Amino acid sequence: MAATTSMVTSLTFTIPSLGLRLPTRSYPCLKPQRRLVRKAASNVITATYELKAPPYPLNALEPHMSRETLAYHWGKHHRTYVENLNKQVVGTDLEGLSLEDIIIVTYNKGDILPAFNNAAQAWNHDFFWESMKPGGGGKPSGDLLDLIERDFGSFERFIEEFKAAAATQFGSGWAWLAYKANRLDVENAVNPWPSEKDKELVIVKSPNAVNPLVWDYFPLLTIDVWEHAYYLDFQNRRPDYISVFMEKLVSWETVNTRLEKAKARAAEREMEEERRRKEEEEGKPTNEEEDDDDLEMYVDNDNDDSEAE
Amino acid sequence: MALRSSVTRRTLTLGLNSTRLLPLSRSLQTFSLPDLPYDYGALEPAISGEIMQLHHQKHHQTYITNYNKALEQLHEAIQKGDSSTVVKLQSAIKFNGGGHVNHSIFWKNLAPIREGGGEPPKASLGWAIDTHFGSLESLIQKMNTEGAALQGSGWWLGVNKELKKLVIETTPNQDPLVTKGPHLVPLLGIDVWEHAYYLQYKNVRPDYLKNIWKVINWKYASEVYEKECA
Numbered sequence: 231m232a233a234t235t236s237m238v239t240s241l242t243f244t245i246p247s248l249g250l251r252l253p254t255r256s257y258p259c260l261k262p263q264r265r266l267v268r269k270a271a272s273n274v275i276t277a278t279y280e281l282k283a284p285p286y287p288l289n290a291l292e293p294h295m296s297r298e299t300l301a302y303h304w305g306k307h308h309r310t311y312v313e314n315l316n317k318q319v320v321g322t323d324l325e326g327l328s329l330e331d332i333i334i335v336t337y338n339k340g341d342i343l344p345a346f347n348n349a350a351q352a353w354n355h356d357f358f359w360e361s362m363k364p365g366g367g368g369k370p371s372g373d374l375l376d377l378i379e380r381d382f383g384s385f386e387r388f389i390e391e392f393k394a395a396a397a398t399q400f401g402s403g404w405a406w407l408a409y410k411a412n413r414l415d416v417e418n419a420v421n422p423w424p425s426e427k428d429k430e431l432v433i434v435k436s437p438n439a440v441n442p443l444v445w446d447y448f449p450l451l452t453i454d455v456w457e458h459a460y461y462l463d464f465q466n467r468r469p470d471y472i473s474v475f476m477e478k479l480v481s482w483e484t485v486n487t488r489l490e491k492a493k494a495r496a497a498e499r500e501m502e503e504e505r506r507r508k509e510e511e512e513g514k515p516t517n518e519e520e521d522d523d524d525l526e527m528y529v530d531n532d533n534d535d536s537e538a539e
Numbered sequence: 540m541a542l543r544s545s546v547t548r549r550t551l552t553l554g555l556n557s558t559r560l561l562p563l564s565r566s567l568q569t570f571s572l573p574d575l576p577y578d579y580g581a582l583e584p585a586i587s588g589e590i591m592q593l594h595h596q597k598h599h600q601t602y603i604t605n606y607n608k609a610l611e612q613l614h615e616a617i618q619k620g621d622s623s624t625v626v627k628l629q630s631a632i633k634f635n636g637g638g639h640v641n642h643s644i645f646w647k648n649l650a651p652i653r654e655g656g657g658e659p660p661k662a663s664l665g666w667a668i669d670t671h672f673g674s675l676e677s678l679i680q681k682m683n684t685e686g687a688a689l690q691g692s693g694w695w696l697g698v699n700k701e702l703k704k705l706v707i708e709t710t711p712n713q714d715p716l717v718t719k720g721p722h723l724v725p726l727l728g729i730d731v732w733e734h735a736y737y738l739q740y741k742n743v744r745p746d747y748l749k750n751i752w753k754v755i756n757w758k759y760a761s762e763v764y765e766k767e768c769a
Binding site for chain 2: 307403437438439462
Protein backbone atom coordinates (compact mmCIF):
# COMPACT_ATOMS: atom_id res chain seq x y z
CA MET A 231 0.00 0.00 0.00
CA ALA A 232 1.45 3.36 -0.94
CA ALA A 233 1.81 5.74 1.93
CA THR A 234 -0.05 8.96 1.52
CA THR A 235 0.91 12.21 3.17
CA SER A 236 1.65 11.97 6.82
CA MET A 237 0.05 14.17 9.40
CA VAL A 238 1.26 17.70 9.69
CA THR A 239 0.81 19.03 13.15
CA SER A 240 1.88 22.02 15.15
CA LEU A 241 4.42 21.73 17.89
CA THR A 242 2.00 21.69 20.79
CA PHE A 243 -1.69 21.82 21.19
CA THR A 244 -3.91 22.44 24.13
CA ILE A 245 -7.10 20.79 25.10
CA PRO A 246 -8.48 23.40 27.47
CA SER A 247 -11.33 21.35 28.82
CA LEU A 248 -9.01 18.53 29.75
CA GLY A 249 -6.19 20.73 30.93
CA LEU A 250 -3.62 18.72 29.05
CA ARG A 251 -0.82 20.03 26.96
CA LEU A 252 1.01 17.50 24.91
CA PRO A 253 3.53 17.61 22.11
CA THR A 254 1.95 16.30 18.98
CA ARG A 255 3.60 13.64 16.98
CA SER A 256 3.47 12.76 13.36
CA TYR A 257 3.13 9.06 13.09
CA PRO A 258 4.56 8.26 9.70
CA CYS A 259 3.79 4.58 9.64
CA LEU A 260 0.07 5.22 9.57
CA LYS A 261 -1.93 6.31 6.62
CA PRO A 262 -4.11 9.25 7.57
CA GLN A 263 -7.51 8.18 8.67
CA ARG A 264 -9.06 11.57 8.54
CA ARG A 265 -11.38 12.75 5.93
CA LEU A 266 -12.02 16.45 6.28
CA VAL A 267 -15.55 17.47 5.53
CA ARG A 268 -16.35 21.10 5.25
CA LYS A 269 -19.84 22.09 6.20
CA ALA A 270 -20.79 24.77 3.70
CA ALA A 271 -23.11 26.75 5.93
CA SER A 272 -21.03 27.21 9.06
CA ASN A 273 -17.56 26.80 7.49
CA VAL A 274 -16.74 24.31 10.24
CA ILE A 275 -14.50 21.34 9.55
CA THR A 276 -15.58 18.04 11.01
CA ALA A 277 -13.46 14.95 10.87
CA THR A 278 -14.68 11.41 10.67
CA TYR A 279 -12.64 8.28 11.01
CA GLU A 280 -13.06 5.66 8.36
CA LEU A 281 -13.00 1.91 8.55
CA LYS A 282 -10.10 0.93 6.34
CA ALA A 283 -10.18 -2.49 4.71
CA PRO A 284 -7.37 -4.95 5.41
CA PRO A 285 -4.72 -4.91 2.66
CA TYR A 286 -5.97 -8.27 1.30
CA PRO A 287 -9.37 -9.85 0.63
CA LEU A 288 -11.17 -11.36 3.61
CA ASN A 289 -10.50 -14.92 2.49
CA ALA A 290 -6.83 -14.36 1.72
CA LEU A 291 -5.54 -15.62 5.07
CA GLU A 292 -7.24 -18.99 4.82
CA PRO A 293 -6.80 -21.66 6.05
CA HIS A 294 -4.92 -20.02 8.91
CA MET A 295 -7.51 -17.38 9.65
CA SER A 296 -10.91 -18.04 8.15
CA ARG A 297 -12.92 -15.70 5.97
CA GLU A 298 -15.69 -15.98 8.54
CA THR A 299 -13.38 -14.69 11.27
CA LEU A 300 -12.31 -11.74 9.13
CA ALA A 301 -15.93 -11.02 8.22
CA TYR A 302 -16.92 -10.74 11.89
CA HIS A 303 -13.71 -9.40 13.31
CA TRP A 304 -13.23 -6.66 10.73
CA GLY A 305 -16.78 -6.33 9.43
CA LYS A 306 -18.48 -6.18 12.85
CA HIS A 307 -16.09 -5.65 15.75
CA HIS A 308 -13.67 -3.25 14.05
CA ARG A 309 -16.47 -1.45 12.25
CA THR A 310 -18.35 -0.94 15.51
CA TYR A 311 -15.32 0.60 17.20
CA VAL A 312 -14.97 3.10 14.36
CA GLU A 313 -18.67 3.96 14.24
CA ASN A 314 -18.92 4.40 17.99
CA LEU A 315 -15.77 6.50 18.03
CA ASN A 316 -17.23 8.88 15.48
CA LYS A 317 -20.37 9.24 17.57
CA GLN A 318 -18.34 9.92 20.70
CA VAL A 319 -16.03 12.47 19.15
CA VAL A 320 -18.42 14.64 17.19
CA GLY A 321 -18.98 18.03 18.77
CA THR A 322 -16.26 17.57 21.37
CA ASP A 323 -12.73 18.90 21.80
CA LEU A 324 -11.45 15.64 20.37
CA GLU A 325 -12.96 16.34 17.00
CA GLY A 326 -10.34 16.94 14.34
CA LEU A 327 -7.55 15.23 16.21
CA SER A 328 -5.62 12.40 14.68
CA LEU A 329 -6.43 8.96 15.99
CA GLU A 330 -3.08 8.68 17.74
CA ASP A 331 -3.60 11.99 19.49
CA ILE A 332 -7.05 10.96 20.69
CA ILE A 333 -5.52 7.80 22.11
CA ILE A 334 -2.88 9.67 24.07
CA VAL A 335 -5.26 12.33 25.34
CA THR A 336 -8.02 9.95 26.39
CA TYR A 337 -5.61 7.53 28.05
CA ASN A 338 -5.28 10.37 30.47
CA LYS A 339 -2.41 8.85 32.48
CA GLY A 340 -4.39 5.69 33.07
CA ASP A 341 -7.58 7.37 34.21
CA ILE A 342 -9.20 6.42 30.97
CA LEU A 343 -11.74 8.70 29.32
CA PRO A 344 -14.74 7.31 27.42
CA ALA A 345 -13.42 7.62 23.87
CA PHE A 346 -10.20 5.74 24.63
CA ASN A 347 -11.51 2.22 24.10
CA ASN A 348 -12.99 2.90 20.70
CA ALA A 349 -10.11 5.04 19.50
CA ALA A 350 -7.43 2.61 20.64
CA GLN A 351 -9.28 -0.42 19.32
CA ALA A 352 -9.80 1.28 15.94
CA TRP A 353 -6.06 1.92 15.76
CA ASN A 354 -5.09 -1.50 17.11
CA HIS A 355 -7.12 -3.34 14.52
CA ASP A 356 -5.73 -1.37 11.58
CA PHE A 357 -2.28 -2.16 12.91
CA PHE A 358 -3.21 -5.82 13.33
CA TRP A 359 -4.51 -6.35 9.77
CA GLU A 360 -1.38 -4.71 8.41
CA SER A 361 0.79 -6.95 10.57
CA MET A 362 -0.38 -9.97 8.59
CA LYS A 363 -0.28 -11.02 4.99
CA PRO A 364 -1.18 -14.07 2.91
CA GLY A 365 1.82 -16.36 2.76
CA GLY A 366 3.34 -14.67 5.78
CA GLY A 367 5.46 -16.11 8.53
CA GLY A 368 8.97 -17.39 8.08
CA LYS A 369 11.89 -15.39 9.32
CA PRO A 370 12.84 -11.72 9.06
CA SER A 371 16.20 -10.65 7.64
CA GLY A 372 18.63 -7.76 7.64
CA ASP A 373 18.55 -5.12 10.33
CA LEU A 374 15.41 -6.48 11.92
CA LEU A 375 16.88 -9.94 12.38
CA ASP A 376 20.10 -8.45 13.72
CA LEU A 377 18.24 -6.43 16.31
CA ILE A 378 16.10 -9.41 17.29
CA GLU A 379 19.20 -11.51 17.80
CA ARG A 380 20.88 -8.71 19.72
CA ASP A 381 17.98 -8.06 22.05
CA PHE A 382 16.57 -11.56 22.53
CA GLY A 383 19.60 -13.78 22.01
CA SER A 384 18.15 -15.58 19.04
CA PHE A 385 15.12 -15.58 16.78
CA GLU A 386 13.86 -18.72 18.49
CA ARG A 387 14.07 -17.11 21.93
CA PHE A 388 12.17 -14.11 20.60
CA ILE A 389 9.41 -16.37 19.26
CA GLU A 390 9.18 -18.16 22.60
CA GLU A 391 8.90 -14.93 24.55
CA PHE A 392 6.38 -13.40 22.20
CA LYS A 393 4.21 -16.51 22.28
CA ALA A 394 4.42 -16.62 26.07
CA ALA A 395 3.36 -12.99 26.36
CA ALA A 396 0.42 -13.58 24.04
CA ALA A 397 -0.63 -16.73 25.89
CA THR A 398 -0.42 -15.20 29.35
CA GLN A 399 -2.30 -11.98 28.75
CA PHE A 400 -5.23 -12.68 31.07
CA GLY A 401 -8.56 -11.92 29.55
CA SER A 402 -8.68 -9.65 26.56
CA GLY A 403 -5.72 -7.79 25.21
CA TRP A 404 -2.75 -7.69 22.86
CA ALA A 405 0.87 -8.74 22.71
CA TRP A 406 3.39 -6.46 21.02
CA LEU A 407 6.88 -6.24 19.67
CA ALA A 408 7.91 -2.63 20.04
CA TYR A 409 10.92 -0.37 19.66
CA LYS A 410 11.65 1.54 22.80
CA ALA A 411 13.68 4.71 22.43
CA ASN A 412 14.64 7.92 24.08
CA ARG A 413 11.82 8.96 26.28
CA LEU A 414 12.33 7.29 29.62
CA ASP A 415 10.06 9.58 31.57
CA VAL A 416 6.80 8.66 29.98
CA GLU A 417 4.52 11.43 31.04
CA ASN A 418 1.33 9.61 30.44
CA ALA A 419 1.97 6.26 32.08
CA VAL A 420 4.43 4.14 33.98
CA ASN A 421 7.09 2.85 31.63
CA PRO A 422 6.86 -0.95 31.73
CA TRP A 423 10.51 -1.46 30.87
CA PRO A 424 13.35 -0.04 32.95
CA SER A 425 15.92 2.29 31.53
CA GLU A 426 18.44 -0.40 30.55
CA LYS A 427 16.09 -1.30 27.75
CA ASP A 428 16.33 2.01 25.92
CA LYS A 429 16.72 1.87 22.15
CA GLU A 430 15.93 -1.80 22.13
CA LEU A 431 13.28 -4.14 20.95
CA VAL A 432 10.92 -5.15 23.71
CA ILE A 433 7.94 -7.44 24.05
CA VAL A 434 4.99 -6.09 26.00
CA LYS A 435 1.45 -7.22 26.59
CA SER A 436 -1.50 -4.99 27.27
CA PRO A 437 -5.06 -5.46 28.52
CA ASN A 438 -8.21 -4.65 26.59
CA ALA A 439 -7.56 -1.63 24.35
CA VAL A 440 -4.26 -0.39 25.75
CA ASN A 441 -1.40 -0.13 23.26
CA PRO A 442 2.29 0.90 23.41
CA LEU A 443 1.56 4.40 22.10
CA VAL A 444 0.60 5.36 25.63
CA TRP A 445 4.10 4.44 26.78
CA ASP A 446 5.62 6.34 23.89
CA TYR A 447 6.95 3.11 22.40
CA PHE A 448 6.95 2.51 18.67
CA PRO A 449 4.86 -0.60 17.95
CA LEU A 450 6.24 -2.96 15.32
CA LEU A 451 4.02 -6.03 15.48
CA THR A 452 0.91 -7.09 17.31
CA ILE A 453 -1.34 -10.06 17.85
CA ASP A 454 -4.93 -9.66 19.01
CA VAL A 455 -5.69 -12.08 21.85
CA TRP A 456 -9.26 -11.06 22.54
CA GLU A 457 -11.26 -14.25 22.24
CA HIS A 458 -13.19 -12.92 19.26
CA ALA A 459 -9.93 -12.95 17.30
CA TYR A 460 -9.58 -16.72 17.41
CA TYR A 461 -12.68 -18.33 18.84
CA LEU A 462 -14.37 -19.32 15.58
CA ASP A 463 -11.19 -20.95 14.27
CA PHE A 464 -9.53 -22.23 17.40
CA GLN A 465 -12.11 -22.06 20.21
CA ASN A 466 -10.23 -22.19 23.51
CA ARG A 467 -6.91 -23.16 21.90
CA ARG A 468 -5.21 -19.80 22.08
CA PRO A 469 -1.65 -21.24 21.94
CA ASP A 470 -2.47 -22.92 18.62
CA TYR A 471 -3.76 -19.64 17.23
CA ILE A 472 -0.59 -17.87 18.35
CA SER A 473 1.65 -20.51 16.72
CA VAL A 474 -0.22 -20.31 13.43
CA PHE A 475 -0.01 -16.52 13.54
CA MET A 476 3.76 -16.60 13.98
CA GLU A 477 4.40 -19.35 11.46
CA LYS A 478 1.97 -18.44 8.71
CA LEU A 479 0.67 -14.90 8.99
CA VAL A 480 3.22 -12.36 10.22
CA SER A 481 4.31 -9.86 7.58
CA TRP A 482 7.97 -9.33 8.37
CA GLU A 483 8.25 -6.77 5.56
CA THR A 484 5.76 -4.55 7.32
CA VAL A 485 7.55 -5.01 10.62
CA ASN A 486 10.79 -4.06 8.93
CA THR A 487 9.34 -0.90 7.43
CA ARG A 488 7.97 0.09 10.80
CA LEU A 489 11.37 -0.52 12.40
CA GLU A 490 13.07 1.80 9.91
CA LYS A 491 10.60 4.53 10.76
CA ALA A 492 11.08 3.91 14.46
CA LYS A 493 14.83 4.29 14.16
CA ALA A 494 14.45 7.42 12.06
CA ARG A 495 12.17 8.96 14.64
CA ALA A 496 14.55 8.02 17.43
CA ALA A 497 17.39 9.71 15.54
CA GLU A 498 15.29 12.83 14.97
CA ARG A 499 14.50 13.04 18.64
CA GLU A 500 18.13 12.67 19.57
CA MET A 501 19.00 15.60 17.32
CA GLU A 502 16.24 17.65 18.86
CA GLU A 503 17.49 16.83 22.34
CA GLU A 504 21.00 17.83 21.31
CA ARG A 505 19.80 21.10 19.90
CA ARG A 506 17.82 21.90 22.98
CA ARG A 507 20.72 21.03 25.26
CA LYS A 508 23.00 23.32 23.30
CA GLU A 509 20.49 26.12 23.44
CA GLU A 510 20.15 25.74 27.17
CA GLU A 511 23.89 25.82 27.60
CA GLU A 512 24.08 28.98 25.57
CA GLY A 513 21.43 30.52 27.75
CA LYS A 514 18.74 30.79 25.11
CA PRO A 515 15.16 30.28 26.23
CA THR A 516 13.55 27.09 25.05
CA ASN A 517 10.07 26.50 23.73
CA GLU A 518 9.35 23.24 25.46
CA GLU A 519 7.85 23.21 28.92
CA GLU A 520 7.99 20.10 30.98
CA ASP A 521 4.72 18.70 32.03
CA ASP A 522 5.58 17.29 35.40
CA ASP A 523 2.11 16.47 36.32
CA ASP A 524 3.02 12.85 36.71
CA LEU A 525 0.38 10.64 38.15
CA GLU A 526 1.69 7.21 39.02
CA MET A 527 -0.35 4.57 37.34
CA TYR A 528 0.52 0.95 37.72
CA VAL A 529 0.43 -0.94 34.49
CA ASP A 530 -0.46 -4.55 35.00
CA ASN A 531 2.33 -6.60 33.53
CA ASP A 532 2.45 -10.04 35.09
CA ASN A 533 4.77 -12.29 33.18
CA ASP A 534 4.29 -15.60 34.85
CA ASP A 535 0.58 -16.08 34.94
CA SER A 536 -0.94 -18.90 33.06
CA GLU A 537 -3.79 -18.14 30.77
CA ALA A 538 -6.91 -20.24 30.91
CA GLU A 539 -7.81 -21.34 27.46
CA MET B 540 -27.61 -35.67 38.09
CA ALA B 541 -26.11 -34.95 41.46
CA LEU B 542 -23.27 -32.57 41.86
CA ARG B 543 -20.12 -34.40 42.61
CA SER B 544 -17.98 -32.89 45.28
CA SER B 545 -15.63 -30.43 43.77
CA VAL B 546 -12.90 -31.13 46.22
CA THR B 547 -10.63 -34.14 46.52
CA ARG B 548 -7.91 -34.63 48.99
CA ARG B 549 -4.47 -35.69 48.02
CA THR B 550 -1.74 -36.13 50.51
CA LEU B 551 1.84 -35.28 49.76
CA THR B 552 4.31 -37.06 51.92
CA LEU B 553 7.86 -35.92 52.14
CA GLY B 554 9.39 -39.34 51.75
CA LEU B 555 9.43 -40.40 55.36
CA ASN B 556 8.51 -43.95 56.22
CA SER B 557 5.17 -43.64 57.92
CA THR B 558 5.76 -46.52 60.27
CA ARG B 559 8.74 -44.86 61.85
CA LEU B 560 7.78 -41.46 63.14
CA LEU B 561 4.79 -39.24 62.72
CA PRO B 562 4.72 -38.72 58.97
CA LEU B 563 5.78 -35.22 58.05
CA SER B 564 3.05 -34.94 55.53
CA ARG B 565 1.16 -31.88 54.50
CA SER B 566 -2.03 -32.35 52.71
CA LEU B 567 -2.66 -30.27 49.67
CA GLN B 568 -6.21 -29.86 48.63
CA THR B 569 -6.70 -30.06 44.90
CA PHE B 570 -9.79 -29.29 42.94
CA SER B 571 -11.66 -31.07 40.22
CA LEU B 572 -14.30 -30.17 37.70
CA PRO B 573 -17.80 -30.25 39.19
CA ASP B 574 -20.46 -32.01 37.16
CA LEU B 575 -23.10 -29.96 35.48
CA PRO B 576 -26.51 -30.63 36.98
CA TYR B 577 -27.96 -30.90 33.45
CA ASP B 578 -26.95 -32.06 29.99
CA TYR B 579 -24.91 -29.83 27.73
CA GLY B 580 -27.81 -29.37 25.34
CA ALA B 581 -30.43 -28.76 28.02
CA LEU B 582 -30.17 -24.97 27.90
CA GLU B 583 -30.88 -24.65 24.20
CA PRO B 584 -31.83 -22.55 22.40
CA ALA B 585 -30.66 -19.89 24.84
CA ILE B 586 -27.16 -21.33 25.07
CA SER B 587 -26.01 -23.95 22.61
CA GLY B 588 -24.77 -27.38 23.66
CA GLU B 589 -21.52 -26.75 21.79
CA ILE B 590 -20.80 -23.70 23.93
CA MET B 591 -21.77 -25.44 27.16
CA GLN B 592 -19.46 -28.34 26.43
CA LEU B 593 -16.47 -26.22 25.49
CA HIS B 594 -17.11 -23.85 28.33
CA HIS B 595 -17.32 -26.61 30.92
CA GLN B 596 -14.85 -29.21 29.63
CA LYS B 597 -12.19 -26.85 28.28
CA HIS B 598 -12.33 -23.42 29.83
CA HIS B 599 -13.44 -24.32 33.35
CA GLN B 600 -11.21 -27.41 33.36
CA THR B 601 -8.21 -25.33 32.34
CA TYR B 602 -8.80 -22.86 35.16
CA ILE B 603 -8.89 -25.79 37.58
CA THR B 604 -5.76 -27.40 36.17
CA ASN B 605 -3.83 -24.14 36.35
CA TYR B 606 -5.26 -23.34 39.77
CA ASN B 607 -4.04 -26.67 41.12
CA LYS B 608 -0.64 -26.08 39.57
CA ALA B 609 -0.37 -22.64 41.12
CA LEU B 610 -1.44 -23.99 44.51
CA GLU B 611 1.26 -26.66 44.39
CA GLN B 612 3.86 -24.08 43.53
CA LEU B 613 2.54 -21.87 46.32
CA HIS B 614 2.72 -24.77 48.74
CA GLU B 615 6.37 -25.35 47.85
CA ALA B 616 7.23 -21.70 48.04
CA ILE B 617 5.65 -21.37 51.47
CA GLN B 618 7.58 -24.35 52.76
CA LYS B 619 10.81 -22.95 51.41
CA GLY B 620 10.04 -19.52 52.80
CA ASP B 621 10.37 -18.08 49.31
CA SER B 622 8.35 -14.93 49.74
CA SER B 623 8.89 -13.41 46.35
CA THR B 624 7.53 -16.52 44.66
CA VAL B 625 4.60 -16.52 47.04
CA VAL B 626 3.77 -12.98 45.98
CA LYS B 627 4.44 -13.66 42.32
CA LEU B 628 1.93 -16.49 42.31
CA GLN B 629 -0.90 -14.32 43.59
CA SER B 630 -2.14 -13.19 40.22
CA ALA B 631 -2.15 -16.72 38.81
CA ILE B 632 -4.14 -17.82 41.83
CA LYS B 633 -6.56 -14.94 41.57
CA PHE B 634 -7.06 -15.54 37.89
CA ASN B 635 -7.38 -19.31 37.84
CA GLY B 636 -8.90 -19.70 41.29
CA GLY B 637 -11.28 -16.91 40.48
CA GLY B 638 -12.16 -18.66 37.23
CA HIS B 639 -12.94 -21.83 39.17
CA VAL B 640 -15.01 -20.03 41.80
CA ASN B 641 -16.94 -18.01 39.25
CA HIS B 642 -17.75 -20.85 36.92
CA SER B 643 -18.79 -23.17 39.73
CA ILE B 644 -21.38 -20.59 40.69
CA PHE B 645 -22.34 -19.92 37.09
CA TRP B 646 -23.36 -23.53 36.37
CA LYS B 647 -25.72 -23.38 39.35
CA ASN B 648 -27.14 -20.08 38.13
CA LEU B 649 -28.48 -21.83 35.04
CA ALA B 650 -31.23 -24.42 34.71
CA PRO B 651 -33.18 -25.95 31.85
CA ILE B 652 -36.61 -24.42 31.36
CA ARG B 653 -38.37 -27.64 32.31
CA GLU B 654 -36.52 -27.56 35.63
CA GLY B 655 -37.50 -24.04 36.49
CA GLY B 656 -35.05 -22.05 34.41
CA GLY B 657 -36.42 -18.60 33.80
CA GLU B 658 -39.08 -18.77 36.50
CA PRO B 659 -39.09 -15.45 38.33
CA PRO B 660 -37.97 -15.35 41.95
CA LYS B 661 -40.55 -15.40 44.69
CA ALA B 662 -40.53 -15.08 48.47
CA SER B 663 -37.88 -12.91 50.11
CA LEU B 664 -35.60 -12.50 47.09
CA GLY B 665 -38.48 -11.56 44.82
CA TRP B 666 -39.65 -9.05 47.36
CA ALA B 667 -36.15 -7.61 47.83
CA ILE B 668 -35.75 -7.19 44.08
CA ASP B 669 -39.04 -5.34 43.82
CA THR B 670 -38.12 -3.13 46.73
CA HIS B 671 -34.66 -2.22 45.52
CA PHE B 672 -35.14 -2.12 41.77
CA GLY B 673 -38.84 -1.59 41.35
CA SER B 674 -39.38 -4.77 39.42
CA LEU B 675 -37.63 -7.82 38.03
CA GLU B 676 -37.71 -6.26 34.55
CA SER B 677 -35.94 -3.20 35.79
CA LEU B 678 -33.26 -5.31 37.48
CA ILE B 679 -32.76 -7.27 34.27
CA GLN B 680 -32.52 -4.13 32.22
CA LYS B 681 -29.92 -2.62 34.54
CA MET B 682 -27.85 -5.78 34.57
CA ASN B 683 -27.98 -6.09 30.81
CA THR B 684 -26.83 -2.52 30.36
CA GLU B 685 -23.86 -3.06 32.63
CA GLY B 686 -23.04 -6.41 31.07
CA ALA B 687 -23.13 -5.05 27.56
CA ALA B 688 -20.91 -2.12 28.49
CA LEU B 689 -18.20 -4.17 30.14
CA GLN B 690 -15.03 -3.75 28.12
CA GLY B 691 -13.02 -6.81 27.37
CA SER B 692 -13.64 -9.87 29.45
CA GLY B 693 -15.35 -9.85 32.75
CA TRP B 694 -17.77 -11.20 35.20
CA TRP B 695 -20.82 -9.46 35.89
CA LEU B 696 -21.86 -10.84 39.20
CA GLY B 697 -25.09 -9.11 39.95
CA VAL B 698 -27.49 -9.02 42.79
CA ASN B 699 -25.45 -9.37 45.93
CA LYS B 700 -26.04 -8.89 49.53
CA GLU B 701 -23.96 -6.43 51.46
CA LEU B 702 -25.38 -5.48 54.77
CA LYS B 703 -28.62 -6.98 53.52
CA LYS B 704 -28.71 -4.94 50.32
CA LEU B 705 -28.85 -6.14 46.75
CA VAL B 706 -26.18 -4.68 44.47
CA ILE B 707 -25.09 -5.07 40.88
CA GLU B 708 -21.34 -5.20 40.31
CA THR B 709 -19.07 -5.99 37.43
CA THR B 710 -15.62 -7.41 37.86
CA PRO B 711 -12.84 -7.64 35.28
CA ASN B 712 -11.31 -10.85 33.94
CA GLN B 713 -11.85 -13.61 36.51
CA ASP B 714 -11.88 -11.49 39.63
CA PRO B 715 -14.41 -12.98 42.01
CA LEU B 716 -17.06 -10.73 43.46
CA VAL B 717 -15.40 -10.57 46.85
CA THR B 718 -12.66 -8.42 45.29
CA LYS B 719 -15.23 -5.64 45.05
CA GLY B 720 -16.06 -5.83 48.75
CA PRO B 721 -15.47 -8.36 51.51
CA HIS B 722 -19.14 -8.47 52.48
CA LEU B 723 -20.42 -9.18 49.00
CA VAL B 724 -21.96 -12.61 48.45
CA PRO B 725 -22.66 -13.62 44.86
CA LEU B 726 -26.20 -14.63 44.07
CA LEU B 727 -26.18 -14.57 40.31
CA GLY B 728 -23.39 -14.17 37.80
CA ILE B 729 -23.44 -13.91 34.05
CA ASP B 730 -20.21 -14.70 32.23
CA VAL B 731 -19.61 -12.06 29.57
CA TRP B 732 -16.28 -13.36 28.36
CA GLU B 733 -16.59 -13.87 24.63
CA HIS B 734 -16.10 -17.62 25.03
CA ALA B 735 -19.43 -17.72 26.86
CA TYR B 736 -21.41 -16.74 23.77
CA TYR B 737 -19.29 -16.19 20.69
CA LEU B 738 -19.95 -19.35 18.72
CA GLN B 739 -23.67 -18.70 18.90
CA TYR B 740 -24.10 -14.94 19.17
CA LYS B 741 -20.83 -13.69 17.65
CA ASN B 742 -20.38 -10.03 18.41
CA VAL B 743 -23.99 -9.49 19.43
CA ARG B 744 -23.55 -9.70 23.18
CA PRO B 745 -26.88 -7.95 23.90
CA ASP B 746 -28.77 -10.86 22.29
CA TYR B 747 -26.96 -13.31 24.55
CA LEU B 748 -27.85 -11.19 27.56
CA LYS B 749 -31.46 -11.00 26.49
CA ASN B 750 -31.80 -14.76 26.04
CA ILE B 751 -29.91 -16.00 29.05
CA TRP B 752 -32.67 -14.87 31.38
CA LYS B 753 -34.81 -17.68 29.99
CA VAL B 754 -32.56 -20.20 31.70
CA ILE B 755 -31.61 -18.37 34.86
CA ASN B 756 -32.09 -20.51 37.96
CA TRP B 757 -33.68 -18.13 40.45
CA LYS B 758 -34.24 -20.97 42.90
CA TYR B 759 -30.54 -21.19 43.61
CA ALA B 760 -30.19 -17.42 43.98
CA SER B 761 -33.14 -17.41 46.40
CA GLU B 762 -31.60 -20.16 48.50
CA VAL B 763 -28.35 -18.29 48.88
CA TYR B 764 -30.17 -15.05 49.60
CA GLU B 765 -32.30 -16.61 52.29
CA LYS B 766 -29.34 -18.25 53.91
CA GLU B 767 -27.44 -14.96 54.08
CA CYS B 768 -30.36 -12.85 55.12
CA ALA B 769 -32.02 -15.22 57.57
